[in-house]
Amino acid sequence: MSRVYNFSAGPAALPEEVLKEAAAEMLDYAGTGMSVMEMSHRSKTFDKIIKDAEQDLRDLMGIPDNYKVLFLQGGAHLQFAMVPMNLMKNGVADYIVTGNWAKRAWKEASKFGKANCIASSEDKNFSYIPDCSDLPVDEDADYVYICQNNTIYGTQFHTLPNTKGKTLVADVSSCFLSEPVDVEKYGMIYGGVQKNIGPAGVVIAIIREDLITEDVYPNTPTMLQYKTHADKDSLYNTPPAYGIYICGKVFKWLKKMGGLSVIKERNEKKAALLYGFLDESKLFTPTAEKGSRSYMNVDFVTGDKELDAQFVKEAEEAGLSGLKGHRSVGGMRASIYNAVTVEAVEALVKFMKEFEEKHSR
Numbered sequence: 001m002s003r004v005y006n007f008s009a010g011p012a013a014l015p016e017e018v019l020k021e022a023a024a025e026m027l028d029y030a031g032t033g034m035s036v037m038e039m040s041h042r043s044k045t046f047d048k049i050i051k052d053a054e055q056d057l058r059d060l061m062g063i064p065d066n067y068k069v070l071f072l073q074g075g076a077h078l079q080f081a082m083v084p085m086n087l088m089k090n091g092v093a094d095y096i097v098t099g100n101w102a103k104r105a106w107k108e109a110s111k112f113g114k115a116n117c118i119a120s121s122e123d124k125n126f127s128y129i130p131d132c133s134d135l136p137v138d139e140d141a142d143y144v145y146i147c148q149n150n151t152i153y154g155t156q157f158h159t160l161p162n163t164k165g166k167t168l169v170a171d172v173s174s175c176f177l178s179e180p181v182d183v184e185k186y187g188m189i190y191g192g193v194q195k196n197i198g199p200a201g202v203v204i205a206i207i208r209e210d211l212i213t214e215d216v217y218p219n220t221p222t223m224l225q226y227k228t229h230a231d232k233d234s235l236y237n238t239p240p241a242y243g244i245y246i247c248g249k250v251f252k253w254l255k256k257m258g259g260l261s262v263i264k265e266r267n268e269k270k271a272a273l274l275y276g277f278l279d280e281s282k283l284f285t286p287t288a289e290k291g292s293r294s295y296m297n298v299d300f301v302t303g304d305k306e307l308d309a310q311f312v313k314e315a316e317e318a319g320l321s322g323l324k325g326h327r328s329v330g331g332m333r334a335s336i337y338n339a340v341t342v343e344a345v346e347a348l349v350k351f352m353k354e355f356e357e358k359h360s361r
């Protein structure tokens, strides 16, 4: 068996330890004689799996009791609709558009009410996070929406926007559990788990209870109401059971690693290694503005499309996978989520140095 260094933007690297454990339990989970994939979601065994997963997530993030944790489906994309369907009580919301995903969320919200774009960084191809200290927040806005880490453009909010007292809603798909978080600053935090937590197919939403009401957009389907899932502890219908089980294992792995402050340090170390090299490099240039750089997705280019393609190809051959940048930025992107090791980033930097030497002669 040989595993690559995986820098994919998502689905992405998972801790090897977790994968091994899951493999060992594949045919017989905890003496049940069956795989978690084959088990009723109403069984006692699964009930413990989902309850433990929720509790471990609550412990890791310090989620207060007045917040519900929901395990949902439909990808982050479904939240682009569920958020306005459930939370736009006055029919108004403000969006900060810092990338493709935030833009999609904003466009989707405009189907359900007045969705204002109150700040954008599209003028410079989303290469920065705009100043959000004094935005024209609508008096009637039900919430202010951000995408906290912009996976495609490699930018991240390092300071939350001043929402002027309005509820903050954040898509954290690509920075979930990458650092400690003060949950109370948000009304809702959600993300697809397929980057930092588990396999594709699960979305976790953490929502303050007072926001979960029956006052939703007219005719919102039952499955698209947060209340449906909150009232039944994410077991209204068949949940993505196997995915939740893997998420639970990752939560335990994170706890064992020392929790989110330790993970943050490790993530900062990895990012510093890579950005440090990029800042010195004569061949590679990072594309995100310095103060807006993401700790999770590091975008860079050589300035020559053919050389970029050659780099990605040679890296792949050397066991460094998933480095091709998103088509809207081009070049390269190294996603260095929680499960990507310091050793993997060191290997990448070493390879980049060698490539640079070869191509600057």
Ligand SMILES: Cc1ncc(COP(=O)(O)O)c(C=O)c1O
Pocket: 010, 074, 075, 076, 077, 078, 101, 147, 149, 150, 151, 152, 171, 172, 173, 174, 192
């Ligand atoms: C920040 C962010 N939001 C939303 C999405 C869309 O997620 P999904 O494919 O789960 O709908 C992605 C990426 O895939 C993302 O990176």
